Amino acid sequence: MIIGLDVGGTTIDTVAIENGKVVAFKKFERGRSLINSVLESLNQFVSKEMISNLERITLSTTVTTNAIVQNNLDKVGMIIENGIGANPEFLMCGDMNFFADGYINNRGIEAKPVNIESVKNALQSFKREGIEILGIVGKFSVRNPKHELAIYEAAKEYNFKFISVGYKLSGKLNFPRRVFSTYLNCAVYSTFNMFYKSILTFSQERKIPLEKIFIQKPDGGIVNLQDIENFPIFSILSGPAASAQGGFVLSNFAKNAIVIDIGGTTTDIAFLSDGNLVLEPYGAKIGKYPTLVRAIYSRSVGLGAESIVKIVDDTIKIGPETKRWHEQDKNEFATLHDVLQFSSSHPGSPVNARLKSLSSQLNMSQEDFCKLVISRAVAMIEEKMKEGIEYINNLPIYTINKLLYGEKFAPQKIILIGGPAQLLKPHLENELKIKVEVPKHYMVANAIGCAIGSISKEYNLVADTIQGKMVIPELNIYQSIPADFTIDQAKKVLIEKVLEYSEAKNKEDVEIVDEHSFNMIRSFKFCGRMIRIKAQLKPKFLNLRD
Amino acid sequence: MLKAKNSLGLILFPAFDWRISPTHPEREERLLYTIDQIEEEGLFDYENIKIYNPEMIESKYIEMTHFCIPAISSIVTVSHKIAAGSAITIAKKVLSKEVEKGFALIRPPGHHAHRITYGDKGFCIINNEAIMVEYLRKEYKIKKIAIIDTDCHHGDGTQDIFWNDKDVLFISLHQDGTTLYPGTGFTDEIGGPSAIGYTLNLPLPPYTSDEGFLYCLDNLIIPVLEEFKPDIIINSAGQDNHYSDPLTNMNFSAQGYAKLTEKLSPNISVLEGGYSIESALPYVNLGIIFALAGIDYSNIKEPDYNPEKLKQSQRITDYIKRLCEHVYSIWKSKEESEYKIKMANQDYYVRKKSIYYDTMGFRENQLEKIKICKKCSGLILIDSLCLGYRVLAIVIPHDACNDCENEGHKLFENTEVGDYSHILLQDKKSFELFRKTS
Ligand SMILES: [Zn+2]
Ligand SMILES: [Zn+2]
Numbered sequence: 009m010i011i012g013l014d015v016g017g018t019t020i021d022t023v024a025i026e027n028g029k030v031v032a033f034k035k036f037e038r039g040r041s042l043i044n045s046v047l048e049s050l051n052q053f054v055s056k057e058m059i060s061n062l063e064r065i066t067l068s069t070t071v072t073t074n075a076i077v078q079n080n081l082d083k084v085g086m087i088i089e090n091g092i093g094a095n096p097e098f099l100m101c102g103d104m105n106f107f108a109d110g111y112i113n114n115r116g117i118e119a120k121p122v123n124i125e126s127v128k129n130a131l132q133s134f135k136r137e138g139i140e141i142l143g144i145v146g147k148f149s150v151r152n153p154k155h156e157l158a159i160y161e162a163a164k165e166y167n168f169k170f171i172s173v174g175y176k177l178s179g180k181l182n183f184p185r186r187v188f189s190t191y192l193n194c195a196v197y198s199t200f201n202m203f204y205k206s207i208l209t210f211s212q213e214r215k216i217p218l219e220k221i222f223i224q225k226p227d228g229g230i231v232n233l234q235d236i237e238n239f240p241i242f243s244i245l246s247g248p249a250a251s252a253q254g255g256f257v258l259s260n261f262a263k264n265a266i267v268i269d270i271g272g273t274t275t276d277i278a279f280l281s282d283g284n285l286v287l288e289p290y291g292a293k294i295g296k297y298p299t300l301v302r303a304i305y306s307r308s309v310g311l312g313a314e315s316i317v318k319i320v321d322d323t324i325k326i327g328p329e330t331k332r333w334h335e336q337d338k339n340e341f342a343t344l345h346d347v348l349q350f351s352s353s354h355p356g357s358p359v360n361a362r363l364k365s366l367s368s369q370l371n372m373s374q375e376d377f378c379k380l381v382i383s384r385a386v387a388m389i390e391e392k393m394k395e396g397i398e399y400i401n402n403l404p405i406y407t408i409n410k411l412l413y414g415e416k417f418a419p420q421k422i423i424l425i426g427g428p429a430q431l432l433k434p435h436l437e438n439e440l441k442i443k444v445e446v447p448k449h450y451m452v453a454n455a456i457g458c459a460i461g462s463i464s465k466e467y468n469l470v471a472d473t474i475q476g477k478m479v480i481p482e483l484n485i486y487q488s489i490p491a492d493f494t495i496d497q498a499k500k501v502l503i504e505k506v507l508e509y510s511e512a513k514n515k516e517d518v519e520i521v522d523e524h525s526f527n528m529i530r531s532f533k534f535c536g537r538m539i540r541i542k543a544q545l546k547p548k549f550l551n552l553r554d
Numbered sequence: 555m556l557k558a559k560n561s562l563g564l565i566l567f568p569a570f571d572w573r574i575s576p577t578h579p580e581r582e583e584r585l586l587y588t589i590d591q592i593e594e595e596g597l598f599d600y601e602n603i604k605i606y607n608p609e610m611i612e613s614k615y616i617e618m619t620h621f622c623i624p625a626i627s628s629i630v631t632v633s634h635k636i637a638a639g640s641a642i643t644i645a646k647k648v649l650s651k652e653v654e655k656g657f658a659l660i661r662p663p664g665h666h667a668h669r670i671t672y673g674d675k676g677f678c679i680i681n682n683e684a685i686m687v688e689y690l691r692k693e694y695k696i697k698k699i700a701i702i703d704t705d706c707h708h709g710d711g712t713q714d715i716f717w718n719d720k721d722v723l724f725i726s727l728h729q730d731g732t733t734l735y736p737g738t739g740f741t742d743e744i745g746g747p748s749a750i751g752y753t754l755n756l757p758l759p760p761y762t763s764d765e766g767f768l769y770c771l772d773n774l775i776i777p778v779l780e781e782f783k784p785d786i787i788i789n790s791a792g793q794d795n796h797y798s799d800p801l802t803n804m805n806f807s808a809q810g811y812a813k814l815t816e817k818l819s820p821n822i823s824v825l826e827g828g829y830s831i832e833s834a835l836p837y838v839n840l841g842i843i844f845a846l847a848g849i850d851y852s853n854i855k856e857p858d859y860n861p862e863k864l865k866q867s868q869r870i871t872d873y874i875k876r877l878c879e880h881v882y883s884i885w886k887s888k889e890e891s892e893y894k895i896k897m898a899n900q901d902y903y904v905r906k907k908s909i910y911y912d913t914m915g916f917r918e919n920q921l922e923k924i925k926i927c928k929k930c931s932g933l934i935l936i937d938s939l940c941l942g943y944r945v946l947a948i949v950i951p952h953d954a955c956n957d958c959e960n961e962g963h964k965l966f967e968n969t970e971v972g973d974y975s976h977i978l979l980q981d982k983k984s985f986e987l988f989r990k991t992s
Contacts, residue, residue: 093591095853148594
């Protein structure tokens with residue numbers, strides 16, 4: 009038995025899957041306290057029988073995202089080694105920031121040692137100001153974490169409650185994002201800890217071992233609750249990932265498609281290219297911060313079934329306000345759901361009366377009015393779809409072969425999920441002239457996506473034979489290699505390491521997606537190789553059979 | 555999200571799957587560390603810095619710039635076509651105002667490629683900036699263009715192509731030709747009879763530092779540009795003046811390049827040479843990008859940067875001062891010189907050229923004749939001998955008068971193929987190439 013729980017804008021969706029079949033599902037109202045709502049939903053939904061043969065529970069929650077949006081954050085001190093580049097002022101995201109002197113270059117070579125004495129002074133002043141949480145980030149630290157680790161060692165003496173080092177969050181290059189990711193990882197520490205503890209209580213009360221409780225990450229992967237204690241930032245923005253994955257697993261196989269999840273408040277759009285969900289090239293944007301948190305690339309429109317349709321200055325406006333905001337005067341407005349449900353055969357219904365009052369303001373028949381609203385809504389979705397397609401097709405290309413022979417992303421169909429999917433389907437199909445598929449269980453597809461999870465991951469190996477060093481930042485591997493190390497050896501090592509340290513069971517699960525070996529020439533002589541390889545762990549999904 | 559002062563379009567095309575030979579200095583590694591640096595700097599995250607993928611150039615634009623012998627298909631590689639295509643892509647983005655400025659970080663370079671090209675010369679086969687200029691004139695009707703070549707090597711190819719073209723002002727700063735390939739670019743190379751003074755060369759002594767480069771900019775290039783009033787400024791942004799470059803002997807730094815770029819404020823920059831791939835390119839490129847985008851670049855310094863060590867001698871300072879005065883006087887007296895030359899050469903202005911293809915080790919001999927015409931810049935006839943080919947190349951300039959145009963077509967029609975392997979007529983006015991081969 010696998011249980012999935014997905015917190016949406018208006019509801020908490022739960023689902024139970026057994027032997028590849030959805031055996032139960034339920035939608036709960038989302039209450040004021042998010043943590044309480046999650047616990048209540050879990051308590052109501054998870055029965056004794058479910059626990060008896062439980063494989064796992066996966067939670068996709070917006071607890072940490074909310075903390076960021078509501079600015080409910082911890083005080084953080086940041087030690088930043090910014091080195092050569094832009095003026096670092098814009099990186100001052102912490103409550104106290106210190107710029108350390110030192111530089112690791114792009115090959116991971118120490119160009120200037122870090123000044124530990126001045127760092128110690130900064131740490132002391134952080135403590136004096138009551139800062140208990142510390143972030144440490146250096147430029148090019150994923151190529152060589154020496155300086156971050158030296159600062160970490162020095163900081164240990166000061167008894168901070170929580171310390172996060174930048175290189176552990178992602179293997180990708182992008183220093184500002186590394187700084188912001190580290191900061192946010194620190195800043196949501198207390199919020200996540202509270203959530204963590206309440207889930208801990210739930211697991212103890214219901215006698216569910218903690219090993220069976222997972223969190224969904226924004227890239228669609230799942231991670232055990234215990235493993236993410238030091239990486240609370242990985243619990244953010246999992247909603248779009250859940251729906252993208254849900255749509256993906258429920259639909260008939262597609263190589264290139266768009267997954268659209270129309271909910272109550274928003275519509276999320278994700279992209280399936282060459283059989284994989286497209287990821288953000290660096291990571292998610294959280295609040296105002298771009299980060300290195302691996303995430304599914306999605307576009308969002310403030311448009312859902314409960315979006316209010318109104319007339320402003322003789323033009324139709326849909327959303328982003330929802331019915332919830334106007335609970336009192338329900339008869340004064342219509343929602344997108346009302347419009348989608350409109351039927352001229354029930355002229356007397358209260359829905360039609362409201363639509364009549366709106367349409368008369370524009371001197372239109374109800375029918376024409378509804379048509380117009382729907383085409384406006386479809387256009388809003390279409391705009392974001394096009395934005396995404398254009399974006400994907402403009403991602404940088406670095407090789408001639410790819411430039412000349414690489415395929416452009418062109419979706420074959422739309423996979424439409426979410427409450428009003430059936431109602432929207434014919435309109436999308438008519439207006440966009442593209443096949444639209446509404447899979448079974450479209451109502452709780454996101455909870456299914458969450459329950460199932462995936463293990464798609466990326467690993468980068470950078471080997472430098474002049475230095476005799478190799479790094480795989482994602483696996484925290486920094487080790488020596490011989491001077492005659494070759495690209496074939498590198499590929500072999502990367503696959504072996506991934507198999508050793510990841511969920512992958514056999515070689516076929518690991519795919520080399522990019523490989524380059526550059527001869528390094530100094531004074532016109534060959535003196536070594538720079539090898540760059542990228543491997544991907546192919547996502548594996550449970551097969552839903554019905 | 556971060557925002558730069560100026561919107562900037564970038565093409566970053568390292569061509570990771572192409573190289574001349576395994577140890578050739580013009581190789582894949584050249585842009586690898588630059589991309590690392592740019593990625594780590596988070597430049598992709600600035601909301602008004604846009605990255606574009608390049609396009610392939612259409613052969614028509616190559617034909618309107620070069621005579622490729624024996625044919626485009628046999629000497630121009632895909633990567634050269636993409637490099638030239640990148641220049642076009644970035645020009646389109648700037649001219650359509652999608653971005654204010656553009657920088658194409660591409661390889662291979664192009665500024666050593668002459669009007670007639672038999673193959674690889676100084677790692678160049680076709681001239682990226684020159685092709686862009688023909689494109690801009692044809693598609694955007696741009697008239698006055700300035701090309702400032704800041705590569706350490708003389709931009710001999712670009713100079714050759716616009717030698718007799720008053721609408722293109724070409725200024726090249728480079729290490730003195732007596733000490734560096736291609737051995738040209740002296741102050742007496744000042745343009746053809748109809749464009750005297752529109753080619754200006756600043757041969758700089760070895761070990762010129764930031765101070766010297768910026769002096770030339772302040773005291774010669776900027777004043778000349780103010781008088782020329784170009785519609786567009788293009789920078790052939792070679793980066794081999796860097797103090798760590800293995801092929802050259804100059805003392806320019808990343809700070810210097812950034813300051814130069816800020817002052818010059820080109821609309822479009824195109825990467826040329828630069829072979830200190832590890833110690834210079836990442837920092838220099840970052841400096842240029844920041845300067846173009848109007849981002850503070852004061853913190854971009856090479857890890858081993860030491861301005862004291864790079865300081866130029868008083869002798870160099872004095873020399874550069876005299877050099878700028880001399881070249882400025884060439885610019886100032888250009889009308890007078892043109893008159894004198896036209897008086898002295900009533901019919902055709904003739905020069906003999908010998909061009910060495912360093913990478914391939916062969917030599918081309920040319921006899922170039924430029925018609926002295928009162929109504930236009932004049933028909934150009936070139937007789938070229940190389941690799942057993944004999945080529946008659948006829949150029950009808952874009953501003954050709956009817957007489958020159960007719961004369962060009964007549965000459966093409968009436969000349970027997972006979973001894974020639976190729977008779978080619980490049981009609982820039984009608985944008986067409988005519989060809990007869992044996
Ligand atoms: Zn050069
Ligand atoms: Zn004429």
